[in-house]
Amino acid sequence: MRKEFIWVGLIGLVILIIVVGLEWMKVGQSEKPxxxxxxxxxxxxxxxxxxxxxxxxxxxxxxxxxxxxxxxxxxxxxxxxxxxxxxxxxxxxxxxxxxxxxxxxxxxxxxxxxxxxxxxxxxxxxxxxxxTESKEMDEFTLVNVTDSQGITEGDFDLWGKTLNKAFEIFPTAQFIVHNGDLTEEPEDEVAWDHFFGKATKWLTRVPFMPVTGNHDEVNGVADRYTSHFNLPDNGAEGSIVGTTYSFDYGSAHIVVLNTESNIKEQTKWLKKDLAGTDKPWKIIAMHRGAYGGKTYNKVEDWVSIFDQYEVDLVLQGHNHEYSRSYPLRDGKIVGDGGNIVNDREGTVYVVTNTAGQKFNEKKDDQFYHQVHFQNQKQMFAGVTIQADTLTFQAYDVDGEKLDELVIQH
Ligand SMILES: [Fe+2]
Incomplete structure (x- = not known):
């Protein structure tokens, strides 16, 4: 009799442990976003x-x-x-x-x-x-970052710190443009968790507008990247939806191009898109550099469209170094070589180093480089547009200003 009691007691205990365990697992699987x-x-x-x-x-x-x-x-x-x-x-x-x-x-x-x-x-x-954007707004700032491209939690700590400093310097910035290579490996969901987790304070409060890099679209596949963003679907025919698009903010028209696929079709779309805007300021965001290097052959037609429609500024990534070009038109430097660009005389191309852990060795200086360095520090830029003036300011993660350019219409 006593033995049976012990058995019943033991079985009861086991069932209790299983029930509690299952409940605990449910809590562990909370559906919190x-x-x-x-x-x-x-x-x-x-x-x-x-x-x-x-x-x-x-x-x-x-x-x-x-x-x-x-x-x-x-x-x-x-x-x-x-x-x-x-x-x-x-x-x-x-x-x-x-x-x-x-x-x-x-x-x-x-x-x-x-x-x-x-x-x-x-x-x-x-x-x-x-x-929401105000109709009466007469000035706004966007924060530009690129190539956060991390794997580990520590890599994304650097990304979070870079954005924290960007919003300390530009506390009223109204949106973020990220020039691509958000994570190293787009199939790595843990990296995405850290990418969003370390910057949640900003990514949930101001719109985040991403560009597709070669670590976001790999061999024509960008499923994981596009699954993370709800973006305009007004892009080029044949492009993966969310990898090419354009949008307006204040007096600026911003076009996001995808250097990884469907280049020819984007050329037609880009022309139509830029012809269709009446915004005075035109900004392009793309991952690989438009000027010089291997990419140039592929996107030469894009560059002539930038010239034709008097694009002011091209935000780029990929090179993991800092560079700013002279204003360029028809493959040549225009203007007086100073830090002010007047009267839509040319288009300026920038790469704001990286917001992550990977720094490339500084590449050879090219004729179009006005500023070109590798400082081995995460960087960000603020682009402020007020009436006829665009100010581009590049900082390192410690808050030191390293470059400034003014574009005057
Ligand atoms: Fe990259």
């Missing part, structure tokens, strides 16, 4: 787009917004939007969920608080807030 990032998909005045991941692919995609900062989400004025969920095979027999949602019809120049999640109580992101 990760890798949350805000982008622009349609007008910066009236919309914001969002992407996030969850460990499980079987959860809904809900976005909630409410006017004002630090609001709760219980009131009548909360806007609830249902987005879409897709499955992503992240390797090792693991499938995660990618979620995309967009808020449109927002009021310009207005602060909104938002959160994303599955809709269940304990499965919301931390709330964040953003401000």
């Amino acid at each position: 990760k890798s949350l990032v805000m982008t622009l998909k349609h007008s910066a005045l009236t919309s914001r787009a969002f992407t996030w991941y969850t460990e499980s692919p079987n959860t809904d995609s809900i976005l909630q917004l409410v006017k004002g900062s630090n609001r709760d989400f219980d009131g009548q004025d909360v806007i609830t939007i249902t987005g879409s969920t897709s499955k992503v095979d992240v390797g090792n027999n693991h499938v995660q969920g990618t979620h995309k949602a967009e808020a449109t019809g927002l009021e310009p120049g207005t602060v909104y608080s938002y959160r994303v999640g599955s809709g269940k109580d304990n499965e919301w992101s931390t709330q964040a807030s953003f401000t």
